[in-house]
Amino acid sequence: SYVLTQPPSVSEAPGQTARITCGGNNIGSKNVHWYQQKPGQAPVLVVYHDSDRPSGIPERFSGSNSGNTATLTISRVEAGDEADYYCQVWDSSSDHRGVFGGGTKLTVL
């Protein structure tokens, strides 16, 4: 089955740029979606199709995907961005099943 690997934690100071990676075999050939989850809340979509933003998501959130790594970039990090972030793809090699990365805790210092 397809495996997505995320770092358990990322820390960044306010105003700086945070980058959260999502590794997978030839992930550049897949569509990657990213979710933000704050404590006690349901996840929220922040980037879809590698780099598209839903309405209402700040332009500070952007994504890229190439080779074996997809990246969620959060520019000008704010305290309110502190959350868990998950990447997600579909594994078409196994009857098309959903796959999530293990999640990354973003701490704003």
Add this chain to the structure above:
Amino acid sequence: QVQLVQSGAEVKKPGSSVKVSCKASGGTFNSYAINWVRQAPGQGLEWMGGIIPIFGTTNYAQKFQGTVTITTDESTSTAYMELSSLRSEDTAVYYCARSSYFHDGSGSYYVSGWFDPWGQGTLVTVSS
């Protein structure tokens, strides 16, 4: 604006079953797929399976084959997830989430796309 509203928290005994509902409002129920994702305490997100209401087609994660059944009632725009043979490890928050689907060109339809929106979550506690 589609909203998904889930049923309330459940406490179940080991070996029993639980059925969680997810009612959609504000959109066309048959135009999308509904997925179920669970999150054990302090853990990450885990996709369980999905259903395409207009076709009744289901996809399940291999781990949940045989223990999870996802159904829909189009008359009430409601999706259901039933999990049987409950164990303490099934204690988790269960979410429903809408996504799209696609046709593979050879007669099969599959759940696909991104998950948006999500239901508010339903806590299922399995304890003797």
